[in-house]
Amino acid sequence: MAASSEDWSEEELRLEKEHFKKIVNAYLYYKAYGYLQIEKMKKNYHLLPERHKDLLKDYPSHIEKCKEAIDANFEFIKGVVSNAIGFLNNSDVSDFSWEDAQCQVVPATCFDMEKVVTTIKQFYRDWSKEGEKERELCYDPIITQLKKYFPPSDCDVSSVKVLVPGSGLGRLAFDIAHLGYCCEGNEFSMYMLLASNFMLNKNDGTELHTVHPWALKTCNNLEYSHQLSSIKIPDVNPSELPQYGLFSMSAGDFLQVYTEKDQWDCIACCFFIDTAHNVIEYIENIYKILKPGGLWINFGPLLYHFADMPGETSLELSWEDIKRISCKIGFEIMTETLNCPSYYIQHPQSMIQLCYNSVLLVAKKPSPKLTTPE
Amino acid sequence: MAASSEDWSEEELRLEKEHFKKIVNAYLYYKAYGYLQIEKMKKNYHLLPERHKDLLKDYPSHIEKCKEAIDANFEFIKGVVSNAIGFLNNSDVSDFSWEDAQCQVVPATCFDMEKVVTTIKQFYRDWSKEGEKERELCYDPIITQLKKYFPPSDCDVSSVKVLVPGSGLGRLAFDIAHLGYCCEGNEFSMYMLLASNFMLNKNDGTELHTVHPWALKTCNNLEYSHQLSSIKIPDVNPSELPQYGLFSMSAGDFLQVYTEKDQWDCIACCFFIDTAHNVIEYIENIYKILKPGGLWINFGPLLYHFADMPGETSLELSWEDIKRISCKIGFEIMTETLNCPSYYIQHPQSMIQLCYNSVLLVAKKPSPKLTTPE
Numbered sequence: 001m002a003a004s005s006e007d008w009s010e011e012e013l014r015l016e017k018e019h020f021k022k023i024v025n026a027y028l029y030y031k032a033y034g035y036l037q038i039e040k041m042k043k044n045y046h047l048l049p050e051r052h053k054d055l056l057k058d059y060p061s062h063i064e065k066c067k068e069a070i071d072a073n074f075e076f077i078k079g080v081v082s083n084a085i086g087f088l089n090n091s092d093v094s095d096f097s098w099e100d101a102q103c104q105v106v107p108a109t110c111f112d113m114e115k116v117v118t119t120i121k122q123f124y125r126d127w128s129k130e131g132e133k134e135r136e137l138c139y140d141p142i143i144t145q146l147k148k149y150f151p152p153s154d155c156d157v158s159s160v161k162v163l164v165p166g167s168g169l170g171r172l173a174f175d176i177a178h179l180g181y182c183c184e185g186n187e188f189s190m191y192m193l194l195a196s197n198f199m200l201n202k203n204d205g206t207e208l209h210t211v212h213p214w215a216l217k218t219c220n221n222l223e224y225s226h227q228l229s230s231i232k233i234p235d236v237n238p239s240e241l242p243q244y245g246l247f248s249m250s251a252g253d254f255l256q257v258y259t260e261k262d263q264w265d266c267i268a269c270c271f272f273i274d275t276a277h278n279v280i281e282y283i284e285n286i287y288k289i290l291k292p293g294g295l296w297i298n299f300g301p302l303l304y305h306f307a308d309m310p311g312e313t314s315l316e317l318s319w320e321d322i323k324r325i326s327c328k329i330g331f332e333i334m335t336e337t338l339n340c341p342s343y344y345i346q347h348p349q350s351m352i353q354l355c356y357n358s359v360l361l362v363a364k365k366p367s368p369k370l371t372t373p374e
Numbered sequence: 375m376a377a378s379s380e381d382w383s384e385e386e387l388r389l390e391k392e393h394f395k396k397i398v399n400a401y402l403y404y405k406a407y408g409y410l411q412i413e414k415m416k417k418n419y420h421l422l423p424e425r426h427k428d429l430l431k432d433y434p435s436h437i438e439k440c441k442e443a444i445d446a447n448f449e450f451i452k453g454v455v456s457n458a459i460g461f462l463n464n465s466d467v468s469d470f471s472w473e474d475a476q477c478q479v480v481p482a483t484c485f486d487m488e489k490v491v492t493t494i495k496q497f498y499r500d501w502s503k504e505g506e507k508e509r510e511l512c513y514d515p516i517i518t519q520l521k522k523y524f525p526p527s528d529c530d531v532s533s534v535k536v537l538v539p540g541s542g543l544g545r546l547a548f549d550i551a552h553l554g555y556c557c558e559g560n561e562f563s564m565y566m567l568l569a570s571n572f573m574l575n576k577n578d579g580t581e582l583h584t585v586h587p588w589a590l591k592t593c594n595n596l597e598y599s600h601q602l603s604s605i606k607i608p609d610v611n612p613s614e615l616p617q618y619g620l621f622s623m624s625a626g627d628f629l630q631v632y633t634e635k636d637q638w639d640c641i642a643c644c645f646f647i648d649t650a651h652n653v654i655e656y657i658e659n660i661y662k663i664l665k666p667g668g669l670w671i672n673f674g675p676l677l678y679h680f681a682d683m684p685g686e687t688s689l690e691l692s693w694e695d696i697k698r699i700s701c702k703i704g705f706e707i708m709t710e711t712l713n714c715p716s717y718y719i720q721h722p723q724s725m726i727q728l729c730y731n732s733v734l735l736v737a738k739k740p741s742p743k744l745t746t747p748e
Contacts, residue, residue, distance in 0.1 A: 041690075044687055044688060044689050045689075047687060048652065048654075048689070052652070052654045055654060055699050055702055055703075056654075056691075056695070056699075059695075218678070218681060218690035219648075219676055219677050219678050219681050219690055220675050220676050220677055220730075221676065221692040221693070222692060222693045222694065222712065222733075223692050223693070223694045224692045224694070224695070226692075227692075274593075278422065278426070280422075280426050280429060301594050301725040301726055302593055302594050302595065302725055303593050303594055303725075303726060304592070304593050307592060307593050313418055313421060314418060315418050315419075315422070316415075316592035316593055317430075318595040318596060318597050318598045318600075318601075319595070319596045319597070319725070320596065320597045320598070321430070321433075321598070325429050325430075328429055329429075338596065350731070351675040351676055351677075351693070351730060351731045351732065351733070352675055352677060352728065352729075352730055352731070353728075353729045353730075353731060354726065354727075354728055354729075355726075355727045355728075355729055356594075356725060356726055356727075357724070357725045357726070357727060358725065359596075359725070
């Protein structure tokens with residue numbers, strides 16, 4: 001897996017390198033960022049009147065355990081980042097070493113740190129035993145439809161080409177490849193790409209790392225142990241696939257990377273279409289790159305990513321409009337199920353649960369009708 | 375209902391007046407704020423390629439309907455604000471007229487506008503037929519416990535003094551008073567106070583106003599009609615209470631307004647304790663102002679309001695710690711139920727549902743043990 005840099009201008013390569021350095025810096029700032037929260041917890045404790053401190057004799061040891069959880073997460077992050085140097089194809093990234101990166105860390109924005117924290121939590125969803133329930137609710141409906149329309153018993157699934165845009169840490173694409181399909185994941189976020197590169201290409205075994213996904217979550221805890229709970233990842237060996245060459249990952253913007261007509265048997269989108277500036281462009285492109293007779297499987301809500309970002313284009317259509325437009329573009333709706341409950345990186349015992357009433361859609365790009373000779 | 379200004383310094387009165395003016399300004403900025411979103415929708419539509427506009431022939435009329443919903447909300451807001459002038463006790467608020475307020479509107483911060491938008495949505499929760507389900511999940515468990523320990527069949531409920539701190543738009547306190555208990559609501563937020571003052575004191579009848587709580591919600595809509603859906607408020611007549619003088623509201627900080635020992639038979643907190651800088655102070659004060667034998671009923675999650683606010687003290691305890699500390703302070707736990715599903719201003723058909731696994735706690739301040747003479 002590598003970012004493609006063919007035909008890139010020098011300016012584009014320079015910008016990509018800057019972006020890469022920014023992401024590496026944000027990852028490496030995680031420890032200092034976490035420690036700021038520890039300092040805040042300590043300060044708030046010390047400001048308490050003595051009688052309250054007496055009521056909270058175990059609280060300082062809880063703070064210490066939070067710090068240890070941050071340390072453990074940072075050890076994992078170092079694994080991600082040290083394996084990322086050399087991730088770009090650019091020849092001139094060689095002047096940027098792992099040692100330099102560690103020495104030169106500067107504070108990252110809250111926005112960037114949210115991305116780092118979310119990426120760590122994403123390992124819960126994609127690569128832990130504990131995340132199985134989330135995957136069952138989100139990935140299983142997609143895989144069930146895939147197997148229904150391309151049954152392993154009836155066809156050579158290794159010749160069925162499946163694309164998973166917005167593949168995140170790669171588990172859905174991996175699971176599809178594991179079933180024998182020829183599957184490619186595509187991801188735009190460099191945070192996700194560095195993390196999935198590490199997980200998929202540098203790990204041979206199970207339960208190799210310990211991560212505390214909720215280390216910084218101080219609200220809505222029934223018990224402190226929930227905040228501190230750890231996962232051992234990965235739950236399956238990412239290096240074990242039944243057949244070599246059936247699984248790949250690509251980096252870049254879905255609209256720019258995939259432009260060739262009639263290429264894919266199936267495009268499986270999970271929590272993806274709402275990442276668009278203009279969701280119609282996504283649907284048009286999905287239609288274009290599907291083979292005639294190919295399937296679009298969609299699962300997720302409509303939490304448009306650019307909705308609240310100043311200066312960003314964002315078209316926020318309702319589901320009824322998306323469905324109508326998909327038909328206008330040419331899709332035939334095969335299946336539509338509304339209100340599929342699904343969760344996104346939620347601690348199962350948290351006092352707050354964000355539940356998405358997702359939509360499952362299966363739509364077909366029709367095969368050209370045969371003209372019957374008169 | 376009025377903010378008490380006894381014993382306030384001139385500086386405090388000046389600050390309160392400034393704060394009041396800021397809130398009035400934010401309310402009156404709602405229309406311009408909503409129109410900014412309309413302009414953004416229009417701009418994003420006009421930037422679309424012609425073939426996409428052709429696919430979205432009805433979208434401009436949807437934008438127009440959103441604008442009408444904002445207009446309707448603003449009509450309601452004008453009712454709230456025009457009735458708020460004179461809300462403060464301060465004599466020198468007389469130099470601030472409704473006409474002046476309308477002429478002098480300046481842009482408010484996003485933070486303040488979020489408060490206005492939330493207050494409008496709060497009318498869905500507290501004063502609409504449609505919000506009944508939310509109230510059933512949050513208010514009914516509290517009322518059930520109140521009736522269990524102070525049964526209307528066994529005692530003169532009009533002599534049972536119930537305090538509802540964090541009373542928001544006042545429905546829980548109103549419903550308790552409606553059952554015949556002597557109930558006082560207390561609220562700190564001036565946004566809520568102006569809105570509840572209007573609802574409780576200036577409305578005699580039902581379905582007097584039309585409000586569109588989700589007018590600005592452009593994400594996670596199955597249909598545009600969900601975004602545009604309206605409620606008619608109030609669902610019950612706020613002026614109809616069985617007995618005069620059983621219901622009151624107070625304005626101000628719970629810790630400052632309620633300082634006298636042994637005053638209340640019951641303190642009912644719904645989504646309240648996590649509004650504290652230091653939740654232990656709240657629990658201590660609840661214990662102090664309860665009569666011996668009095669009850670604390672608590673319902674809600676632990677979404678600490680100051681958790682992410684820079685520079686604010688915030689002690690973020692787990693539920694197990696809160697329970698332990700409550701016992702240390704002197705409470706006897708009567709009932710504890712974890713994981714009570716409950717919602718907070720959620721459109722029931724939205725593709726995103728924030729569910730709180732709330733805790734229901736009933737705890738008793740023990741009566742002094744009688745010393746048996748030897």
